[in-house]
Amino acid sequence: MKIKTLNLALAASMAWGTAASAQTEIEWWHAFTGRLGELLAAQVEKFNESQSDYRVVASHKGNYSEALNAGIAAFRAGEQPHLLQVFEVGTATMMSATGAVKPVYEVMEESGLEFDPEAYIPAVTGYYTNSDGQMLSFPYNSSTQVLYVNRDKLEEAGIDPDVDLSIWENWDEVLTQLKDAGVTCPYTTSWQSWVHLESFSAYHDVPFATNANGFEGLDTELVFNGDIQVKHIDQLGEWAQEGKFIYNGRRNEAGANFRAGDCALFTESSAGYAGVKAEADFDFDIRHLPYWDAVDAAPQNTIIGGASVWIMEGHTDEEYTAVAAFLNFLSSPEVQAQWHQDTGYLPITNAAGKLTEEQGFYDENPGTEIAGLQMTRNEPTDNSKGLRLGGFDQIRTIIDEELEGVWSGQKSAQVALDSAVERGNQLLRRFEQANR
Amino acid sequence: MEKRVIFKGWMLPALLLMPQIVITAIFFFYPAGQAIWQSMFVPDPFGLKTQFVGLGNFEYLLNDPYYRASFLTTAIFSTLVTVVSMGVALYLAILADRLIKGSGTYRTLLIWPYAVAPAVAGVLWMFMFNTRVGVVSWYLGLLGYDWNHVLNEAEAMGLVVAASSWGRISYNFLFFLAGLQAIPRSVIEAAAIDGAKFWTRFRTIVWPLLSPVTFFLMVVNVVYAFFETFGVIHTITSGGPQQATTILVYKVYSDGFVGQDLGSSAAQSVILLFVVGVLTVIQFKFIERRVHY
Known part of the structure; x- marks a missing residue:
């Protein structure tokens, strides 16, 4: 009883908070701590400051396995976040969860926002696309x-x-x-x-x-x-x-x-x-x-490792538009290039790779370009696209x-x-x- | 003559028992029932679809040689943890019991480790024996011993046993010390006057009089080794090398929360419940007979 009242009060206050600021709030559960956690928080803050319609709230939910479990448990309770960071080995689990996840390409299409699948590096996104080449989850952090x-x-x-x-x-x-x-x-x-x-x-x-x-x-x-x-x-x-x-x-x-x-x-x-x-x-x-x-x-x-961000089912169209805007923000060359240079994770778009090169990062930090070259040296085959088990x-x-x-x-x-x-x-x- | 109080009617006794029954029902019967129910299904992690398989999960588990091997690992591990933690605790309690000066400090220091959470204890031991930065492994290296619990199965087992027993020694120590101090001095003194040496006194007087405590601790420690050592194993070895330290409860965790195989995990919990139940019955049936209250 008490918990219910508390929940109601909480929901009410949250609804009021949303109404007051007229922002669509989306939740993102992730598994990053330390330096990576700081960099992630900085990205979120930058997005929140860059516009006033949407607000991303990032929460740390433990390590990769724990974050995945938290997401699963939340879904079962009907309290799932909008975005969930899942490590690459959890890809098949998420993919099979039709009805629990909403593919990225679908969200982008429905949002009406600009989305060019060609802009992404196939060797990176390949791990997270279906056999028709459609992007299922967003390759947030990938390394090789x-x-x-x-x-x-x-x-x-x-x-x-x-x-x-x-x-x-x-x-x-x-x-x-x-x-x-x-x-x-x-x-x-x-x-x-x-x-x-x-x-x-x-x-x-x-x-x-x-x-x-x-x-x-x-x-x-x-x-x-x-x-x-x-x-x-x-x-x-x-x-x-x-x-x-x-x-x-x-x-x-x-x-x-x-x-x-x-x-x-x-x-x-x-x-x-x-x-x-x-x-x-x-x-x-x-x-x-x-x-x-x-x-x-x-x-x-x-092939890559790391994690991708999955969009969970069960939210409103408005919220999915917010999600699409956020993913677009993350894909922009400046944000991507910064992320790539700060963390050593691969850039996910060709533009970000090019920008990093133009900024002279690879000349100053020899060896950091190797990972990208190694990933893109050949068109991926059935054996080298990734693993889905x-x-x-x-x-x-x-x-x-x-x-x-x-x-x-x-x-x-x-x-x-x-x-x-x-x-x-x-x-x-x-x-x-x-x-x- | 035994005195019996008989209540009139059943309302009052039922009311008095109610809190206990409710707690047991909520925290034991309900989850245990859920586990038994779930053990008959193979669900997907999100609970979107599920298949009834009857005893299929049990069949799958018992046909798996690695699962069967983990029974032996659990038996070895639990026996070692129980024997080591109780043996050392008893030894320390006897010493503390004979101590006159400074026994307070001594006792406090011995009780401290009990306040350390298993996962933290695991991390402490892991660092001490870390193959690269560990203090202990460094000294062993000086002695010409190459410590490597990452690949050596016996060393890994030894390490998790030590880490699991360490915190437990405090707990056992407290009970043993209280048990020892409850033994009337006069009995021991009388034996001493009769010329009984320490060992004779221990064997014929102290040990039998201590048996209720020992029995209680044995039951509690076996349950501890079965269920609560998870944190230690998780932080130190994650069940490795190979499967040398994969005890049953650790497998429940890894299948359920790493593998998202909830059906198998539930079936394992049921098996574990059954094993511990049988063990406790055996302990009460056969060992308790030798206990003198």
Whole structure:
């Protein structure tokens, strides 16, 4: 009873607040804290100040998983926000939720505001479009994998810091030299599944899952236990046994080791740039992710990670117009370019990339252009457009578990990947069943 | 003779029992019923559509070798946490009981860790044993031991057991100390005069008289290890390496809130409820017989 009265009072006061300011208010739930949280808040403030019709209220709802759960719970209670930030592995979950989400292209169309799908970079938006090329969610923050090199460490080990590391074939020799020179951590990586299986498959133009990596239907099956992937994981496993590849954890724990100067080579998200730049007291550079030269199709393009913003169903037309205005604001070249330069996330429009170049940012910060180039080097194929798998967060956990078996020497690459595929497929079948 | 108070009619007793019954119904029967109901469906996360599968979720779980393996992991983990936290607490309580000077300070310090939330305790231990910046792992490195709980399953298990037991030792310590102090001095002194050494006195007098406390703590600690250690596991290992520290309750969380597989998660809660129920019955049926009140 009391709660109801309170809610009424709250609703009344909110309605009054809206009426008084004659603004349409939209809610945005996100998962950013720290520096990224500040930058996000600054964007929102700038939008609110730029016009007087709409007002965006951003609320932090915990990490990615927690924000997604908060959104789901809110939808079940009929209290969903207008916008919800969801990480890339939650894409299939959101896509299947017909009736809970409203596709971006639909909102833009209905709003009557200007919206040019061609302005966006296909390699970035591809992850979030349907098979007809229509944008489902708004790619808010996207990054891709790059190689960070500690030049000082290479020099100390007597290796030319400009040594060619662009193909994996060259790595064994360099890692051996580093190891022999007493470097305790020649190579480390963050996000092992994302770097070494998901993007690896795209980069070498081999499928990660059937049905165009799940884009063409829920009856998809994992196939990342192919020869090329097995060979790669096998090589990493060998390096792990020899102390040339040091495993530090499932997420981005390895970043601390690299930034502290322990590790010579490090594969990590391009969004890790700000952190490395701020903390590293050594000379470093950013390079393309290596590929196996023996694979003809490589290098294709890498795939993205990060998050996109989904529009939830159940709001008024007026509010959707406000949403459309806000997304247009976020897509404008100035806002996008600023975001890209501040965070290291990829620009989502070609104009923003161009503007950044014109402003001389890439010349002043060499290496920051690599991620964009790597993404756009080729027209994405069915294997490199992205991944759309149900229960993907858990599939990643399964992959993590199995890879740990390889790094510790308990499992061969083939056995581990076969097992990961089998276990992951069970999850896919359950997801299919739940969304039939 | 036992004295019995018999109420006339049923209204007053029902009224007096009502608060307890209502609380149990709202906070236990209702959610437990919901879990059982949900365990028979495979819903999508948003509650837009759902499929009835009967016992399908249970069948799926029990056919999964990794789920079955997590029973063993849970058994090992719970046993270790219970034994370590109770063993250390009893040892400390005996020492504190014999202490005359400064026992207040000693006790206060020992009780402190209980105020630390499990997730925070997890973070503390994680930092101490962090493979790169951890104080403890650094010292172990000096001794020539390469600590790596990120890949070593036994070390990971040891670490989560230590972190889970740590805060619990305080709680157990309090009960053991109170139990020890409730034992009449005269009995122990009489035994001492008869020439019984410390161990004999402990074995024949203290331990039996302490048994109600020990039994209570055992039940409580097993339940703790089953349900409340989630925060520690989540912050330190997230269930890894491989599945070395994935205990049942952690899997309930990860399937439900990471995987959005609510049907499987509900079925797991039901299984967990059943397991803990059986364990408690066993404890009361068989172990309580040896308890002297």
